[in-house]
Amino acid sequence: MGKWKNRIFAVSLACMCWCSVAGAESLQIGDQGSDVAEVQAELVRIGYDVVPDGDFGPATVDAIKDFQTAHGMEADGAVGPSTYEALLGKAMPQTVSRGSNYVSRRIVQTAMEYLGVPYVFGGTSPGGFDCSGYVRFVFANAGIYLPRAADEQYEVGHPIPTSALRAGDLVFFSTYEYGPSHVGIYLSDGNFIHAASSIGVSIASIYDEYYWGSRYIGARRIL
16 A cells, blocks of 8 residues: 555645635635634624634534524625624734645535535445545545545555544544444544435534444544
8 A cells, every 4th residue: 555655645745735824715614723713712702502622613614604694694604704804893814824734624625515415335426425435536636546445545644543633534433344444534523524324425423422433443644
């Protein structure tokens, strides 16, 4: 598998952009940093159920959508200048602290675009995905090419403890057979997105005590 590791490392090194500066476009899922935490803290203050941890995950997206709907705005779940001003009562700064890997952010955004796509055994396209086909498709859209099967994907990158997980990491589970037989993409707050055989592309928690928690076997960082 050495050629895969070398290829992924080369692509990641070329694409990686640990940036704290971005135009005043929007804060979105996958972003991290003090500006995200400030937005979350204000959401908490006005009654929304989010954790002000500086990690823009699914719970923050839902809260922003609810806030936008309540204020007659387009509910896209992103904090652009209009949403920022309505929420915080001040203009969005020209530079915002994202702190996230550009490639990780792109992967999370792409992954979220396919929520609801049905599960198809052997599927590798938006017409239907299986778990590893979905992950491979999402990463390929960011210019990173992974092996086809979950157990092969488990061999690339490097292992990450649960406490260090960040958006874009791959999380693995032992399901229908021993070893890494299912894979998903980590989002935040214990949540990951994957192609589930029962409901298609959806979000679940690695801490789910009824299923995923007992089958979680580890994570790999590709980026």
